[in-house]
Amino acid sequence: xxxxxxxxxxxxxxxxxxxxxxxxxxxxxxxxxxxxxxxxxxxxxxxxxxxxxxxxxxxxxxxxxxxxxxxxxxxxxxxxxxxxxxxxxxxxxxxxxxxxxxxxxxxxxxxxxxxxxxxxxxxxxxxxxxxxxxxxxxxxxxxxxxxxxxxxxxxxxxxxxx
Amino acid sequence: xxxxxxxxxxxxxxxxxxxxxxxxxxxxxxxxxxxxxxxxxxxxxxxxxxxxxxxxxxxxxxxxxxxxxxxxxxxxxxxxxxxxxxxxxxxxxxxxxxxxxxxxxxxxxxxxxxxxxxxxxxxxxxxxxxxxxxxxxxxxxxxxxxxxxxxxxxxxxxxxxxxxxxxxxxxxxxxxxxxxxxxxxxxxxxxxxxxxxxxxxxxxxxxx
Numbered sequence: 001x002x003x004x005x006x007x008x009x010x011x012x013x014x015x016x017x018x019x020x021x022x023x024x025x026x027x028x029x030x031x032x033x034x035x036x037x038x039x040x041x042x043x044x045x046x047x048x049x050x051x052x053x054x055x056x057x058x059x060x061x062x063x064x065x066x067x068x069x070x071x072x073x074x075x076x077x078x079x080x081x082x083x084x085x086x087x088x089x090x091x092x093x094x095x096x097x098x099x100x101x102x103x104x105x106x107x108x109x110x111x112x113x114x115x116x117x118x119x120x121x122x123x124x125x126x127x128x129x130x131x132x133x134x135x136x137x138x139x140x141x142x143x144x145x146x147x148x149x150x151x152x153x154x155x156x157x158x159x160x161x162x
Numbered sequence: 163x164x165x166x167x168x169x170x171x172x173x174x175x176x177x178x179x180x181x182x183x184x185x186x187x188x189x190x191x192x193x194x195x196x197x198x199x200x201x202x203x204x205x206x207x208x209x210x211x212x213x214x215x216x217x218x219x220x221x222x223x224x225x226x227x228x229x230x231x232x233x234x235x236x237x238x239x240x241x242x243x244x245x246x247x248x249x250x251x252x253x254x255x256x257x258x259x260x261x262x263x264x265x266x267x268x269x270x271x272x273x274x275x276x277x278x279x280x281x282x283x284x285x286x287x288x289x290x291x292x293x294x295x296x297x298x299x300x301x302x303x304x305x306x307x308x309x310x311x312x313x314x315x316x317x318x319x320x321x322x323x324x325x326x327x328x329x330x331x332x333x334x335x336x337x338x339x340x341x342x343x344x345x346x347x348x349x350x351x352x353x354x355x356x357x358x359x360x361x362x363x364x365x366x367x368x369x370x
Contacts, residue, residue: 007338008331008334008335008338009334010338011312011334011337011338011341012319012334015312017318017319042345042352043341043345045352046341046344046345046348046352047313049290049294049348049351049352050294050298050313050344050348052290052291052294053199053291053294053295053314054291055191055195056194056195056198056204057191057194058190058191058194058208058211059208062190062194062208062211062212063186063187063190065212066186066190066212066215066216067183067186069212069215069216069219070179070182070215070216070219073216073219073220
């Protein structure tokens with residue numbers, strides 16, 4: 001153990017709080033180091049000098065003053081359990097205000113409605129009524145449609161036709 | 163069967179004021195002495211101790227036995243004492259700066275308050291107790307708290323470290339520095355000539 005390490009453990013050694021391994025190491029060092037030994041002795045003397053400082057007793061009315069202060073403290077009532085805590089009440093009020101505000105916001109129809117036959121015809125009607133498509137009839141009777149190759153007619157169908 | 167401090171405090175939390183009274187009787191003396199050594203004024207020490215007990219009582223509903231009762235109580239006491247010391251120092255400074263500087267006052271030497279004069283007289287009379295008190299009072303705040311809790315309250319390192327919110331290793335260094343200062347300051351009382359130590363490189367057999 002070096003002298004610098006002793007400086008950290010010396011107090012614990014002198015007040016008997018060091019463990020046995022530390023004590024043994026320190027004692028070995030103190031046996032061989034006169035400077036640290038003197039230092040330890042001076043600390044012991046210092047502590048005995050410090051013990052000369054007398055202790056005082058609290059004045060006669062000390063306890064009474066503390067009890068008086070305690071008695072002046074607000075007491076907890078039997079119904080206190082039912083009264084909401086201020087923080088809790090504030091949080092609940094804030095939550096309520098927030099939910100009311102959210103409910104009053106203009107709602108957007110973001111929900112996708114399932115496609116049904118009725119919906120389709122409705123949407124089709126809306127498109128048909130749009131002003132942009134004035135010549136809807138022309139669009140539906142395009143010549144290009146007539147140029148499409150007709151589907152091959154089966155033999156059975158031919159026979160029926162004949 | 164004796165109840166532990168934690169159990170007593172839990173009883174106080176449950177509404178048993180008699181347990182608080184028991185804690186008051188048990189700790190009033192160590193607390194007043196600790197605060198007296200911190201602030202060096204008896205009346206103020208008692209006022210602060212009273213405030214500590216009231217704060218303990220007020221905090222009874224939030225009390226949880228996560229630490230020793232004494233650690234909790236002395237931490238409150240330490241904070242109050244340090245605030246009080248700082249306030250007083252600040253007030254003294256303000257007084258000295260703001261005091262009107264009339265010619266009359268400049269001419270006459272500033273008269274010391276009776277208490278200070280008494281301390282000076284005691285110092286002149288080599289009053290040992292006052293000499294020790296002043297030496298401890300002159301230590302830096304943290305060192306002073308550490309010494310008082312270690313030497314006079316006989317607390318273990320772990321508890322003092324918690325009160326001062328530092329590691330045990332840091333506390334050991336703090337205590338060593340504090341006792342080293344006191345060893346030099348109180349050398350006339352210890353009755354030994356203390357040589358001024360010059361820091362030396364570490365090594366076996368070298369001075370500290």
